[in-house]
Amino acid sequence: MNYYPTCPDPELTVGIGKHSDIGILTVLVQDDVGGLLIKLQEDGEFGKKGEWIQVPSIPGALVINIGDALQILSNGKYKSVEHGARTTNTQSRVSVPCFFTPGLMVKIAPLPKVINKDGKAKYKECLFQDYRNHAFAQGCKGKKSLDYVKITSPTP
Numbered sequence: 584m585n586y587y588p589t590c591p592d593p594e595l596t597v598g599i600g601k602h603s604d605i606g607i608l609t610v611l612v613q614d615d616v617g618g619l620l621i622k623l624q625e626d627g628e629f630g631k632k633g634e635w636i637q638v639p640s641i642p643g644a645l646v647i648n649i650g651d652a653l654q655i656l657s658n659g660k661y662k663s664v665e666h667g668a669r670t671t672n673t674q675s676r677v678s679v680p681c682f683f684t685p686g687l688m689v690k691i692a693p694l695p696k697v698i699n700k701d702g703k704a705k706y707k708e709c710l711f712q713d714y715r716n717h718a719f720a721q722g723c724k725g726k727k728s729l730d731y732v733k734i735t736s737p738t739p
């Protein structure tokens with residue numbers, strides 16, 4: 584559970600910094616204060632790729648976020664969502680995330696069928712525990728944790 588106390592000057596603080604969740608999916612309940620911000624991963628009906636928008640708080644609704652492990656397994660077809668949360672100076676806020684992750688000893692890598700279709704893997708295999716440790720040591724740096732497994736093509 585996340586608790587965000589009120590902050591006298593929300594411009595000067597961060598509720599939770601920009602990050603992507605590391606697992607497969609996160610199911611999140613937010614209260615009616617709202618404050619979850621996401622960066623659009625593609626152009627679409629909500630705006631242009633790269634823009635930050637606030638996810639409205641809808642009573643009874645669950646927010647489903649894609650995590651890095653699903654991006655890796657799908658070889659980048661499903662993109663983990665970069666997100667963060669802001670505070671307000673009038674209301675404290677609570678959110679409850681439920682993280683669905685691979686087991687720590689599970690090796691994660693693009694699925695063979697997806698590699699066959701795409702022609703090459705964009706991510707190398709790693710133990711989920713190693714991915715988690717790396718991401719947690721790095722902290723909230725957007726989607727930088729994926730660089731740990733990204734296969735970069737050699738420059739000619």
Ligand SMILES: O=C(O)CCC(=O)C(=O)O
Nearest residue numbers: 585604613619668678680
């Ligand atoms: O409070 C929120 O809306 C987001 C929380 C979050 O991103 C997290 O716990 O990973």
Ligand SMILES: [Fe+2]
Nearest residue numbers: 602603604666
């Ligand atoms: Fe998160």
